[in-house]
Amino acid sequence: MDVMDDFLAARSQMALSLGFHIVYSCIGMVMPFFMAVAHFRWLTTGEAVYKNVTRAWSKGVAIFFVTGAVSGTVLSFELGLLWPKFMLHAGPIFGMPFSLEGTAFFIEAIALGFFLYGWERFHPWFHWFTGLVVGISGLVSGILVVAANAWMNSPAGFDFVNGQYLNVDPIKAMFNAAWLSQALHMCIAAFAATGFAVAGIHALMLLKGRNVAFHRHAFTIAAVFGALAALVQPLSGDFSAKDVARRQPAKLAAMEALFHTEKPAALVLGGLPDEQTQRVNYAVRIPGLLSFLAHGNFSQEVQGLDRVPAADRPPVLVPHLAFQLMVGLGTFMMGVAALFFLALWRRKAWLQSRWLLRLFAAATPAGFLAVEAGWTVTEVGRQPWIINGVLRTADAVTPMPGIAYSFYLFSAVYVSLSCVVVFLLSRQIRMVPALYDVAPPTALA
Amino acid sequence: MPFMSYVVIAYLFLAILLYLLLGGADFGGGIIELFTSEKNRHLTRQTVYRAIGPVWEANHMWLIIAVVILFVGFPRIYTTMSVHLHIPLLLMLLGIIARGTAFGFRHYDAVHDRMQAVYNRIFVYSSAVTPFFLGVVAGSVLAGRIDPGAPDFWSAYVASWLHPFSVAVGLFTVALCGYLAAVYTVGEAKTAADRQRFVRKTRLLTAVTVGAGGAVFAAAYREGIPLLHWVLGNAVGRTALGLATASLGLLWYRLGRGPAALLRVLAGFQATMILLAIGYAHFPDFLLVRGGPNLSLVRELAPARTVQALGEALLLGSLFILPALFYLYYSFERDKSRGVSVDG
Known part of the structure; x- marks a missing residue:
């Protein structure tokens, strides 16, 4: 039997680990904010349903x-x-955000300890505050980790002279040119994805008519967060696109499937890029739009892959399809969000309608699929580099052979772990009537 | 050497020590279930949970702090370990995944049914597997079998860690974790009968740990590793070993009726002295390489500005972490003494 090539196995294992971690950590850093809102409402209104929602969500967070x-x-x-x-050279340069992240993560763990075990034990507002700290420190951790990834896209804080990494400055490396646009895009994405996933599950329970008041309150909080994030995400996406166009023209060309430099450049919607013939089949082209999206005017030149030496070109098919998927899902979520806010302000009756709930239930996985797609764009679009323009991914891989077995092992572990998480969540949801929604909501009492 | 270099090195040892004491006791909580009869297992489990429940996540953060210090501050040490100890590190990671999730899931599963037994079994076995491979890694760092110029797979990636010395250190680590946890539980006992049970378990684990320590020396002797000379060849090592032995005698004597805090301090002190006795002889060398040169904490230090920034980050982080962590431990100790139940 042919065993997978070590380099491919290492890349697959890394992609797998990050692909799972990104979902767990997005939920872990965003849900505490939903929880803090519900908890705040419980403390200010005294409506038991908010306390029940807080307690149920805190188990999910845990x-x-x-x-x-x-x-x-x-x-x-x-x-x-x-x-x-990679780590031998990069560790001391891009390690700064990780050393700060260690602190943020530690604070998060301590605050979670206070929050989960602190019911009826501390002053109610101190207890509330510890829950908020879980969210804030989680968010800070997320920003720091993304800043480290941004450094791989936009290396800074060292001079690369004859293969040596000199004049290392970890602070400059942390505040590299890509950190702000990437961190902003990722954080908003985390809120949109988690908001839609949580709202979608509660919408499904509402459609089934179970514990209506409980799920209604939970749905509204999550939907407001998710919808708000989905509406502002295109702005940060535009910021990111212009940033990538300036810093990593090769990545932009790959995600837009722009094989040849164009002036003005057309936006390629959909389509199937063929890397052999350097053409995009079955695509819709909108003249001049890519020039506008990348540089802010309809006539400017956009660099194609023909300007990149053949050995330095990223793959095109995967980043382009992933990018189309991300934008498509983002647009869909933005539409759902717009309808939701219209309902909230002008069409109250829609909130009780089944079609809106069905729309949200259908959108449950949309945000996380978009997160995975966006992650694929940024990572595959950076290839063949692990440090953009400095170190090739293939030159960074471990010399140890047999990585394929480790990849198979991790695949099995992560897949079974995810099955258990889904199993536990379904049990949590099934037990809502028995564990969380016990006191009759005051609205009905 | 600039001041911040000392700070970074001190924090590396502090993180390793705290992980051994806190994370180790946490592993031990699972290990002592292996030494507990079926009928007392529930009591042991409840007691362990009461002792570590609220703080168990925080206990494992020290490992992350130690790893981050290694890869930011001592990149060659981190990457040499990653390459040549890939296999035991991988097995340790599988243990960490299994254990962390099993502990969390057994507590946060909304339905308490037969799945609890599954979580328990995974928790107990991974509680032993994880510190075993941690110990194997620690033993391999000291054994001098890591060979960057090794010609073949076996000598580069297997012989670097698979030898009697590192296996003995692995077993000793498991025993030590169990011992620490057993001492912690003595202080958690609610009745005199419970205390007697936990005292018996602690005596058993003390004997096992001392025996495993002897096995480490025997394996070192057989492998030609001058462990005895490292520990007894200098005044610091001799003093540390002497104090550890004396405090073990005191602990043995006071186990039945001494206050919980004293017992815990003594057990923690012993673990600290063991680490000191073993670490001191080589300092500042950290990773011993076959044929040399060894990787030293001084020579392998990252560039100056990185060390400065890392040291500042660690000092700044401590300002946030230590008071919060102290208050967390304090709050739950206070509530336990008031008899408030610790349930999520």
Whole structure:
């Protein structure tokens, strides 16, 4: 039997680990904010349903925190296990956000300890505050980790002279040119994805007519967060696109499937790029629009892959399709969000309608699919580099053979872990009537 | 050497020590279930949970702090370990995944049914597997079998860690974790009968740990590793070993009726002295390489500005972490003494 090539196996294992971690950690960093809102409403209104929602969500947060914490621990080792030649040089340069992230993550764990075990034990507002700290420190962790990834796209804080990494400045490396646009886009994406996923599950329960008041309150909080994020995300997407066009023209060309430099450049919608013939089949072209999206005017030149040396070109098919998927899902979520806010302000009757709930239930996975697609764009679009323009991914991989077996092992572990998480969540949801929605909501009492 | 270099090195050892004491006791919580009869298992489990429940996540953060210090501050040490100890590190990671999730899931599963037994079994076995491979990694760092120029798969990636010395250190680590947890539980006992049970378990685990320690010396002797000389060849090592032995005698004597805090401090002190006795002889060398040169904490230090920034980040982080962590431990100790139940 042919065993997978070590380099491909290492890349697959890294992609798999990050692909799972990104979901666990997004939920773990965003849900505490939903929880804090519900908790705030409980403390200010005294309506028991808000307390019940808070308690139910806190169990979800705990489950995702546990999985996020272990998958994050694994990643801190995998960086070295899979990419030692990268870490040997990059560790001291891009390590600053990780050393701060250690603190933020630690604070998050401590605050979660206070929050989960602190009911009726501390002053109610101190207890509320510890829940908020879980969210804030989680968000800070997320921003720091993304800043480290941004450095791989936009290396800074060192001089690369004859293969040596000189004049290392970790602070400059942390505040590299890509950190702001990437961190902004990722954080908003986390809110949109988690908001839609949580709202979708509660919408489904409402459609089934179970524990209506409980799920209605939970749905509204999650939907407001998710919809708000989905509406502002295109702005940060535009900011990111212009940033990538300036810093990484090769990545932009790959995600837009622009094989040849164009002036003005057309936006390629959909289509199937053929890397052999350098053409995009079955696509819709909108003249001049790519020039506008990348540079702000309809006539400017956009660099195609023909300007990139053949050995330095990223793959095109995967980034282009992933990018189309991300934008498509984002647009769909934006539409649902617009309808939701219209309902909230002008069409109250829609909120009770089944079609809106069905729309939300259908959108449950949309945000996380978009997150995975966006992650694929940024990682595959950076290839063949692990440090853009400095170190090739193929030169960074571990010398140890047989990585395929480790990849199979991790695949099995992560898939079964995810099955258990889904199993636990379904049990949590099924037990809502018995565990959480016990006191009759005051609205009905 | 600039001041911040000392800060970074001190924090590396502090993180390793705290992970051994806190994370180790946490592993031990699972390990002592292996030493517990079926009928007392529930009591042991409840007691362990009461002792570590609220703080168990925080206990494992020290490992992440240690890893981050290694890869930011000592990149060559981190990458050499990653390459040549890939296999035991991988097995340790599988243990960490299994254990962390099993512990969390057994507590946060909304339905308490037969799945609890599954979580328990995974938790107990991974509680032993994880510190075993941690110990194997620690033993391999000291054994001097890591060979960057090794010609073949076996000598580069297997012989670097698979030898009697590192296996003995792995077993000793498991025993030590169990011992620490057993001492912690003595202080958690609610009745005199419970205390007697936990005292018996602690005596058993003390004997096992001392025996495993002897096995480490025997394996070192057989492998030609001058462990005895490292520990007894200098005044610091001799003093540390002497104090550890004396405090073990005191602990043994006071186990039946001494206050919980004293017992815990003594057990923690012993673990600290063991780490000191073993680490001191080589300092500042950290990772011993076959044929040398060894990887030293001084020579392998990252560039100056990185060390400065890392040291500042660690000091700044401590300002947030230590008071919050202290208050967390304090709050739950206070509530336990008031008899408030610790349930999520």
